[in-house]
Amino acid sequence: MKQLLSLIERIATRVNVNLEEFGFDVGPFINASANLANMLDYYASYAVTSQHPLRLQFSNSNIAASYFLGKCIVNRSVVYKSDVRGDELKRKGEAIVFGSKELPLVEDEVIIIRDSFLFRTLIHSKSHNLETPEEFFIRNTVAGHFSNIHGATMEGCYIGVFATVDHMSLHSCIIGEFSYVQAEELFHRAIKPGTVWIANDAFSFQYTYPEEVLKRYVAMDEAWKPVGLLIDFVESRKTDFERLFEQVNMDALDTPQSSTVNRFALIKGKTRIGKNVLICQRAYLENAEMGVGSNAQENTYIIDSTLSGYNVTAHGAKIIHSTLGEKIFVAFNCFLNGKTEARIEIGAGCIIMPHTIIDAVEPITIPANRLVWGFIGSQQDLQTNSIALDDLAKQTEVALGNMTFHGDGHAFVEAFRKRFEHILELNGAYYAKGRNRGHAQSDQSASFNMIQPYRTGPNRGIYPTITIEP
Amino acid sequence: MKQLLSLIERIATRVNVNLEEFGFDVGPFINASANLANMLDYYASYAVTSQHPLRLQFSNSNIAASYFLGKCIVNRSVVYKSDVRGDELKRKGEAIVFGSKELPLVEDEVIIIRDSFLFRTLIHSKSHNLETPEEFFIRNTVAGHFSNIHGATMEGCYIGVFATVDHMSLHSCIIGEFSYVQAEELFHRAIKPGTVWIANDAFSFQYTYPEEVLKRYVAMDEAWKPVGLLIDFVESRKTDFERLFEQVNMDALDTPQSSTVNRFALIKGKTRIGKNVLICQRAYLENAEMGVGSNAQENTYIIDSTLSGYNVTAHGAKIIHSTLGEKIFVAFNCFLNGKTEARIEIGAGCIIMPHTIIDAVEPITIPANRLVWGFIGSQQDLQTNSIALDDLAKQTEVALGNMTFHGDGHAFVEAFRKRFEHILELNGAYYAKGRNRGHAQSDQSASFNMIQPYRTGPNRGIYPTITIEP
Incomplete structure (x- = not known):
């Protein structure tokens, strides 16, 4: 388990370096939320279809959960219960249009997750970052429970519990609990909890939850554990x-x-x-x-x-x-x-x-x-x-x-x-x-494959390096 | 399914070329025995422990079954229900002794299966072929139901139903049903069904089943299907x-x-x-x-x-x-x-x-x-x-x-x-x-991983290329 613990510590340090200006430390959040028992016990699964380009690679990671459709590379990360559904990734030959210019893609887009701890986070859609159209990356980032990373590239960010970042790029940002942000590109910003903010060249929409309302639904307690009615709702149905997850094939x-x-x-x-x-x-x-x-x-x-x-x-x-x-x-x-x-x-x-x-x-x-x-x-x-x-x-x-x-x-x-x-x-x-x-x-014909981490030894909880290609 | 059918046909042709001198055609046996429905429906599993060197690679193959412990590469093959238990493979640094000479291994031994159709075949132990000590290979070979390939390298062979080849090398050989052979190295030989033969420099042991006895237990009928009491015994418990195979984790x-x-x-x-x-x-x-x-x-x-x-x-x-x-x-x-x-x-x-x-x-x-x-x-x-x-x-x-x-x-x-x-x-x-x-x-701490073939399209029944390393 030594490797898994040092992996988690390394991720926290990397994120903290990015968020130093805010005096923010992700350590307490990770420590309060990481369920090591589950990370050691769970198995991961990935789906294969004949409809989506296939390339999956996991190394030095714990991916204790869910399904990856489409191309994805995970390295030195914990992808705890994520779906990472790359079935809308851009494909080789497509052209990205920006203004009067066309940028043809020379290879299939791939989701790359590195040095990150994504608690129960979905990553879906495709990168809306024009600068790296073939690479949908998440680097040095911690994302809380039930947050949605959706078509958003990120480096050095903390995404709070139930927060959503949508069709944008974020660099060294903190997104507060239950905030929704779709704002093209953000650098070194901290977004208050309960903010719903959509902004681009043509318009901006903003709503902020009253603090006393928000804390009934989502908040972080003194021990950095998420609490509130939304958490209770989800946890009670867990x-x-x-x-x-106990059966190989479900009845149709x-x-x-x-x-x-x-x-x-x-x-x-x-x-x-x-x-x-x-x-x-x-x-x-x-x-x-x-x-x-x-x-x-x-x-x-x-x-x-x-x-x-x-x-x-x-x-x-x-x-x-x-x-x-x-x-x-x-x-x-x-x-x-x-x-x-x-x-x-x-x-x-x-x-x-x-x-x-x-x-x-x-x-x-x-x-x-x-x-x-x-x-x-x-x-x-x-x-x-x-x-x-x-x-x-x-x-x-x-x-x-x-x-x-x-x-x-x-x-x-x-x-x-x-x-x-x-x-x-x-x-x-x-x-x-x-x-x-x-x-x-x-997605009907997806076959689900189950992979497990090492169960003993210093690598306990870490998955073997696995590469799946067509 | 087109790919799977052409894979099977290609394997038959390659084996037949090797066995041409005997006028032998593996085609009828393969056609009578291959259960395409199972090959399309089954999933494969492989075990990972922290005790065995890990490197598994499957490509252009159907591996509709079982567990691989230790290093194994499967290419252009059908490994239908095999166990391929490489937990006794030689490891880097070990020395092979032959006569007064010592041959130190520069890398871990790996099982390599290529262009072969192994029906329900176990491959176990380690290669006893001194010529390729780091490579335990099975090439251009068809092996029937319940045959045992055990520490035996092979190229261009047909191993009959319930036959065993043990601690030896075989080149362009036919081993009859229920025969057991442990005879160092054989070239271009056809062994009669029901032969038990152990031979080396020091001794030889030979027993041959009376034909009328053998056919009660194992035989091939006119349609090239295996029949007899041994087949009935196994089939009735299948x-x-x-x-x-329906549950992810069994009760301890x-x-x-x-x-x-x-x-x-x-x-x-x-x-x-x-x-x-x-x-x-x-x-x-x-x-x-x-x-x-x-x-x-x-x-x-x-x-x-x-x-x-x-x-x-x-x-x-x-x-x-x-x-x-x-x-x-x-x-x-x-x-x-x-x-x-x-x-x-x-x-x-x-x-x-x-x-x-x-x-x-x-x-x-x-x-x-x-x-x-x-x-x-x-x-x-x-x-x-x-x-x-x-x-x-x-x-x-x-x-x-x-x-x-x-x-x-x-x-x-x-x-x-x-x-x-x-x-x-x-x-x-x-x-x-x-x-x-x-x-x-x-082997206690083995974690089992399940992988599935493509379920639709021309690659139906073929597994994606998968590589698993430490």
Whole structure:
């Protein structure tokens, strides 16, 4: 185990050097959160399909968990329960367009994780860093539980628990708990917990959670352990997943041919899977009605809820006692916490912004085609935390509650709508008669391979060096 | 699946070129025996420990089965259910002694399998080919069901069903069904089915099964499918093994700390495992009493039997309704078929020669310290099929029934006794207080890793290229 302990210590030192200006030490967080017993006991798995370019390499690492689809190199890192789903990586021959220039890719893009400790972190999408288009890198970085690293390259960063960094590059940054940032490129910045911030040349959107609200849902206690209702919610359902990892092959579910239910997704109660549906690894479905073309991405929970069709449930989103019309985008880490007596009804075409919390104390109904953000406890709260998309599209300045918006409202709404449609396309929601194939169709035939670390000796907990190629 | 089919065809052609002088075609055998459905569906597994040098590489192959311990490279081959247990390979720094010369090894020995189709074949021990001491190779070879390739390098060979080639080199040879050969080096030879032949500079031992007896136990039918009682015995117990492959981790058995029960061994009924016991992959134990220091190697069956202690049950041996005293060597592929009313009792210190069949129609008692060979159906048969070891040690010529022996009887007996003790040592039978560690102690901490072939596309059934190193 000596090697594993020195690996962890080395990573902490490297991250601390990058964050020295903030006087920040990742050591206490790592020490409070690293579950060495699990890191030693778990096995890792990787998926192979004939649809995705294959190149996986792990060395001097503990990768005690999950599935890698697409090219990925992991070196001197702990990738504790990550999905690292590289099935959207750019491929050789594609051209990156920036302004009037075209940059053709000479090789397939590869995810490279080095000297990093990623607790339960998904890495998905592709690098949006134009400077290294073939290399989606994460270096000298620590990422907390249920954070989402999504199309974001990073070096020398600490990403807090339940934080998301999306389609951007970060250098020597601290992202606070439950913050969502999509801001092109950041250098040496510390982002306050509970910040939802989207900024580019055309517009900026910002919302900050009131401290007393945020700490009920996510906070770090004095011992640097994550606490709060979101942690409790996830932790209380953790053991349900265990049986998925005890069997080699799961019994096939009764799902349409055009849909994929990942073998490590948990399906409970009366759950119905419609056509062109994608259910990813570590998704948790209980009494869920999944309409045609809807999806449940990694770490999502859909409980006692109906998704009418063409709904996107982005990584880490939770939908409970809710009814959703068609074409609703529930973005990263949303917590739609309806109750039996206080259901949440959302009209068609709504965009629920990343990291939105709707914790209903009474039934809440959201009309169609609205943008929704921040903290909502009652129907009343919608007045300061939502706006009709058509209204926003006409504005250049909006200030509502804790939210401020500047810039081109039309461009903002179109960007979200375009992204939503793009996700549906990528996921195969529009598949018909062999056309518009996406993840729901391409990931069906994944075979899962299980690899284990050394069980004894000084390398205990470290995996042998393994290379998988076509 | 196109790649897999052309791989199989290519292997057949290469072997046929080597065996052209015999007018032999392996094609019909391969076509009759290859179970494509299994080759497409199965997963492979490999074991990793901190005790054995690690380097595994598979490319352009189907390795639909088993465990590799030690260094192994597989290329353009089908290794269908093989164990390929390289835990006795020579290591860097060891010296090979031949005559007065010493040959120091400059690197670890590695098993190299190329352009071969090995049906359910174990490859174990280390190469006894002095010419390539660091390379234990199997090239252009087809090996049938339940054959044992044991410390034997080969090129251009066909090894029949239930045949064994032991501690030797073979070039362009055909070894008939159920033949056992240990004859240093053979070139362009065809060995008749049912031959047991041990030959070196000091002695030669030969026994040939009567044709009408042999065909009851092992034969090839007109469609080139293996038939007979031995096949029926093994096939009827095949499904019992399936559950072992459906779970990731098996419940731990109640076994002494100094013993190893492989996670893919099948344990049924009232079975008791003593100290320093080694139970290998695909061993089948039912109501078996395994005394201290005894072992059950790959593909063995021990049913309703007692092994008193320090017993070796070599690869493929079957012991049913039998009681064995201490220090008995039951060699490769023996079939000791006792019955409830016709038990087999074997006295201490006996050597049951490879490929011996005792199919008891009445109770059979074998006194201590005898060499036993060939076919035995009754107590009477022992007169022509056994000899006291001390008697043989004094002779230079023996002819008994179908057996002939020439040469140094003492050297022959000592060679077997020495080998028997060496196996006990290697297996850890004499382990005590941290000393005399062997497989029973070193293989305990193996972690099993599971890998799967492509499930769709032209490469269906072929495994991705995979390299595992420390």
